[in-house]
Amino acid sequence: MPDKRERILAAAETLIAHGGFHGISMQLVAKHANVATGTIYRYFADKETLLRCVHEERLIEVSAAILQNVNTKEPSYEQFQKLWLNTMHYLQANPDSLCYRVQYEASPLFDREEERQRDERYFKPVFEFFEHGREAGLFRDMPAELLGFLALENLMLLSQKCTKGCIELDEHLYQQLLDASWNAILKR
Amino acid sequence: MPDKRERILAAAETLIAHGGFHGISMQLVAKHANVATGTIYRYFADKETLLRCVHEERLIEVSAAILQNVNTKEPSYEQFQKLWLNTMHYLQANPDSLCYRVQYEASPLFDREEERQRDERYFKPVFEFFEHGREAGLFRDMPAELLGFLALENLMLLSQKCTKGCIELDEHLYQQLLDASWNAILKR
Amino acid sequence: MPDKRERILAAAETLIAHGGFHGISMQLVAKHANVATGTIYRYFADKETLLRCVHEERLIEVSAAILQNVNTKEPSYEQFQKLWLNTMHYLQANPDSLCYRVQYEASPLFDREEERQRDERYFKPVFEFFEHGREAGLFRDMPAELLGFLALENLMLLSQKCTKGCIELDEHLYQQLLDASWNAILKR
Amino acid sequence: MPDKRERILAAAETLIAHGGFHGISMQLVAKHANVATGTIYRYFADKETLLRCVHEERLIEVSAAILQNVNTKEPSYEQFQKLWLNTMHYLQANPDSLCYRVQYEASPLFDREEERQRDERYFKPVFEFFEHGREAGLFRDMPAELLGFLALENLMLLSQKCTKGCIELDEHLYQQLLDASWNAILKR
DNA sequence: TATGAATGAGATTTCATTCAT
């Protein structure tokens, strides 16, 4: 019954999303996943492992969402727009998703090398897009990660602010922000 | 001996920045602050209060650091540069400080209204700077908070990445990033 | 293993009876019950709940002991004697039991309405005995609870004094006390 | 300033009466007594000593109240009535007083020998009353303490029940109870 | 493989007591 593993992951995701990195106990996860406490330990070595797996699952999901219909070989405004909007829509639809990530990255679970490998694995095409753009003389002369950061990653914080209700966005602002991101990375 | 209060605050900040919101126990804070566990409770009603106070103290410190020598009445590139560099230098010198903030904002302690009032209290001059720039037709037609966000707040995440060792910055990149921020908010 | 629940209850009762409401810590109860501290919380939500349960368990036990072989429909001296002796024997055999009750009733846990319902539930037959006796013109014209109180409840305090070693009783005094109780409630 | 000692005793009394044996901390007592925490320790060796002193103070007060206008040399119904009514009135006026005593007697502070000496010291005249009555062939052939117990001490529990609201008494019932007590100790 | 009762270390918080001023 490998669907138990899925149920456990899903339960953990939901609980963290709603209650923060704090409000998660193995007992609670077990209850929500409708399995016995001990069962979790048949699929995950310990709590840390479980949290790492949730993190990885999310990264896979996020990267898939971001890259949808994007041709990363073609560093154009059109493709950038798709990337940006994909990111923004995903974040709007899954507001807790990166709220989780921020906490994960600041936690002792975070390991630089591991994270680098994960980024490499899942976000390679995204970095390639910026790489190509830079090589084509379109983007600033910066490492691809920095370009990606300037263009997309700050949306995480922004989206968090929206979720928390600090900022409200409309179509006009969307366009402005997209434009601002584009101008930030553009060479001049 | 009000310096005990300071030591407790500092210990809490450091511990959270390094170990995440998880890695903080009152006993550990006490140990790092070199006081007895019970002493914390003379200065802070409970753990939550302590965390909120750490947050507030840092906002005060940050806002003072950011605004140093900046004339917020004059929305010029020169003043912007000062703002940006102040921010960057502060973040480099106090890597824990905003690593803490990111986590605080993602935690259940965060309260929107409270935060709005704090921003109002401590960052008003910063917002005014962007307000003036927008009114002068220099900056994009966006709320001041969004301009501030685009220009400065993403430095928080960036600085976190540096601290974690994911990215390395040099003088050249500094200049590029400053330039990117300026271009992001500039009206065209 | 529901016998663990019993062991916890018994340990709590004994400890309170001997050391007062003070002398009870969850760890101590756990130790005496030969279980781990956390185990108590599988059976009782918190300390208050545990104490309330001890109280209720004992009431059940006491009422059963008191009413043994008593025909409460027949308000005679013979039946009264049985009631009285049952009570006295139970108290002698379980000195902790009501020493606990006295303290419980004097504590902030005590709730009037709850207690009334419990009395109603467990001691109804006892009250009926006195009711019948009063209706038959045998006992004083008082509420059944008061008659019961005069006849039986003061044995609680008396028994406590014996346990503490303040008073020593022998067969002769037993007879005297039984007689005194009977004369106290008798109409003349 | 020996009135500080009084203030501390009074504060302790009040707090225990209202919050039970639980709700009393030295800090709280100090606050209510309007002295510094450390000051308590100039007058009382430790918490236990303080509680013992409160107990003793109360015993003095109670015995004085009970014996008011009673001629203990004259074992008559008239004097008994005074004793009984004094007791009842005191208990009604100071409902917490013996609520405290019950808890004290069940606590580890209680020491049989000490208590015997205190009873000897403060309640000697009461016991003498019953002694005289027994020697005159009026009361049952029992130790004076038992007679006193039958006649007066159960009023403690009764009064507690009134305070808690379990029983309501009126003039008629008062008379009945007094009469019951009298009949309980009377020789026949 | 799955269960969930049991464990006990550890978290937060309180409070009796001390001691420098």
Add this chain to the structure above:
DNA sequence: AATGAATGAAATCTCATTCAT
């Protein structure tokens, strides 16, 4: 004599993990 800040042991309760069934 008096203060009250500081202490740290101990209390309640939680929860990651284990293990007999």
